Amino acid sequence: MKLRLEAGNDGFDLRFGDRLVLRHSLSCPAVVMARGNADIVMVRGNFRISDSPGDAVTPSGWRTCYQGVELLDGDVAVARIELASNTLKVRTLVAGYDRLRVNFHAEPGEHVWGGGEQMSYLALNGRAFPIWTSEPGVGRDKSTELTQIMDADGMAGGDYWNTNYPQPTFLTSRHDSCWLAVHLDASCYSVLDFTDPGVHAVDVWSNAATFELFADAAPTGLVGQLSTHFGRQPQLPDWAIGGAIVGLKSGASSFDRLERFIEAGAAVSAVWCEDWAGVRETTFGRRLFWDWHNGTRSAQRYPDLKARIAGLHGRGIRFMAYANPYIAVDGDLYEEGRAGGHFCLRQDSDDVYLVDFGEFDCGVVDFTREATRAWFAERVLGREMLDIGIDGWMADFGEYLPTDLRLADGSDPMQAHNLWPVLWAEVNARAVESRGRTGDAVFFMRAGFSGVQAHCPLLWAGDQSVDFTRHDGIGTVITGALSAGLVGNAYSHSDCGGYTSLHGNIRTPELMQRWCELAAFAPVMRSHEGNRPDDNLQYDSNAELLACFARWSRVHAHLAPYVRQLCIKASEAGLPAQRPLFLHYPDEPALFTVQDQFLYGADLLVAPVIEQGAVQRQVILPGEGLWRHVWTGADYAPGTHTVPAPIGQPPVFYRPDSDFAALFAGLQEVLNR
Incomplete structure (x- = not known):
């Protein structure tokens, strides 16, 4: 054409x-x-x-x-x-x-x-x-x-x-x-x-x-073309889809807390300790110490970390960490980075351009310079993280490149700003590849731009508020996954429980429970303690929430054989795991604006409850042929239905003629186990 x-x-x-x-x-x-x-x-x-x-x-x-x-x-x-x-x-x-x-x-x-x-x-x-x-x-x-x-x-x-x-x-x-x-x-x-x-x-x-x-x-073919054009992600490894990633950031006591999740019956694939390199307290909340290495602060926070990671590996549990493309001026790596010419500079001098990240300043690592890309990939992500057994990390930020600094390659920061997440993703992928762990170690990002698909294996939806609000709450993670999937990103997930808690906005038990229901039907299920963990409920705050997380982690793990097929389909045809309804039913224009429910592959339809206090919701069942309600086994005809949705039973339907019908039928037993 x-x-x-x-x-x-x-x-x-x-x-x-x-x-x-x-x-x-x-x-x-x-x-x-x-x-x-x-x-x-x-x-x-x-x-x-x-x-x-x-x-x-x-x-x-x-x-x-x-x-x-x-x-x-x-x-x-x-x-x-x-x-x-x-x-x-x-x-x-x-x-x-x-x-x-x-x-x-x-x-x-x-x-x-x-x-x-x-x-x-x-x-x-x-x-x-x-x-x-x-x-x-x-x-x-x-x-x-x-x-x-x-x-x-x-x-x-x-x-x-x-x-x-x-x-x-x-x-x-x-x-x-x-x-x-x-x-x-x-x-x-x-x-x-x-x-x-x-x-x-x-x-x-x-x-x-x-x-x-x-x-x-057809829209499926168009999405496949875009995925081919921008680059397809490797299939997610079995460990990432086979259980929940438990996010904990309380230092060495995180390992003791992890045991409580396991004892409660949670299907745990990994523990994610974003505070592995240290913490600092700010008015925004508990922040990480932006100095990405296994040094003094890390040893104080997580003594004998390499040995602890090896012990987890022996039990089939992975360890995940955190990094971003900035280094704090009071960190150990800062002077090494400055001496090596690895930071962006001021336009009017050869001084490092510093960015205020909220009560602490950082240098911006200059990824337009090949020596710097190699340094960060090998020195930081390789030696300090992968080589001690870390299996993945949140590759945070990437959006902060100012427009008034000087870049090593002489490029215009106005042109480089949007490219920065892509360069950041490329550095992370380079580190993983250098250790032969592409498709095994997993990093996940929130920042992106055209071309990030070729390097970033997994998106996460960023820092939602801990609430049900229309534009910043739980429901936005659905819209984010569906829109990103249309332009070539196969896998997305969110901070289960939400992240941003400010000005009295804190988590409720209802929000925590509903987020579990949503997170179980994403390729990766990962919890987060949020920016103010001491002010908010955590999934191990009480027996009820711990049991809730455990139940839905088992649901997530039970679906792993189906998700594996979605990963194969993503690699072969470029289709995302979570899909807008119209992607498979393009002849139904009424579906074109639906963003509060989704197809998980072609055979599961998920309509999460994202409205506070709701105990039922309207669900659109597209196409021809029956849809079967997972929790009751009742069959529904195509059309719009008001479906009961008490906490613990979000509307989920499957095609009875699916090759995975027996797997889906077993979800009720798994949830009630």
Whole structure:
């Protein structure tokens, strides 16, 4: 399938095969250009970005040229569109013009998805989505008191579009077996703007933009193409899908607490101790000491760690840790990093550029430098972590690259900012590969951008608030997994129990129980103690919560044979484990906006309870043929049903004719064991 040009009465059409993708006319120009005037402020990973573009030019005329067309302002060529087989390149021809708006064709009733990992909306219609990796914010709803408080404190409240993992890729449906995807192959700041139903507009902060087009008769095929394009993850290892990862950060006593989980009957695959390198107390809560090595602080926190890890391995339990791409100025590794030239520098001197992470400063490891990538992969992740037996880690952050520092390769930080998570993922993957442990050791990330798929084996949904709120609570992890899965990320999971507890917002038993129900139906089930563990309930705070976690960890482990097949399918066809309903039922437009339930593979349908106090919920059962309720065995016809959903019985259905029907039928016995 190739792009081709068709001339019209007052303009031209660009078609991809038979599919109209861009139309230029007097009433709807394909390209608008301007001179940018940006203002960018960053506070601890929260950005305020604005622009006052001037001297806008809206080309109206056009003429053919070699490999494409030139757009004219009067008789002057001001922009050029060049065509390859599935690539569309737009560039300005006038010096100083560094803003482009490209208007792709939209049809009535068309739905749009994508944008990377979007936490608030699966369908993007009617809204604009800036593509800039950042902290997602706390609250993420300007009408709530929590968001307003956080906005007043370092612009930290966020909005519906803020995300750790944006990606300038969108998918569309034309309702005629025509599924399209458009990807902007650029790392600069951009905006996907779907506020005008007549166009899919993309704003690009550059004088040139390259778009790649994909098409398929079915959404499954389109998602598979995108997965191939961006790179597929290795299959998750058996240990990661075969039980729960228990997150504990209380030093050496974490091992004693782990025993309580095991004694309660939990299926435990690993213990995750993010505080392995030490801790520091801040007003935000208990933070980690950002100095990633098995040194004095680690020895004080976890004596004889290497031997303890070996002991866990002997029992079939893995040990996971934590790292991020910054090093605290008061850490042992800082001076080594500074002497080796491994940090980003200030623009006005050769001093290390320091970032305030909230009561402590850090150097930013400069991954544009090959020697630095090798140093961090080998010296830090290799020798300090993998070589003492650590089996994986949270590869945190990646969103904080400031735009006013100096990079070793001389690149523009505005262009490098979105790429930083990809470079960070590449360094982690490099370390794992160096020890021959690709597909065995697992790191997981929240930050991302186009291309992170080729390096990061597992996403996690970031720092949700410990509540049921619409834009920052438990439900956002479903939306995040579904949206990220559409652009090539097969595996996602969340902090079971939530993370962010501020201004009196603390966990409730109900939230903890409902999160277990959700986490059991993700490829990886992992708990987290949160940013204020002493103020919040933990899964070992009382017998009831411990029993709850144990039950759902057994459910998760029971599903491992099915999840293994999903991993195989992901590696072969690029399909994510958790899928929007429309992915398998594209002929049902009512499913296009459903984001509070999902297909787990093709044979399980999961409708988690994400509304506080709910004891029933509406469930949409798509397609033809019966769906069987896991907990009662009752069969339901396709359609919308109100289903009982008491705590302990979230609505879960399976296809009776599935090859895994017997496995699914055994879930009730496993839960009640």
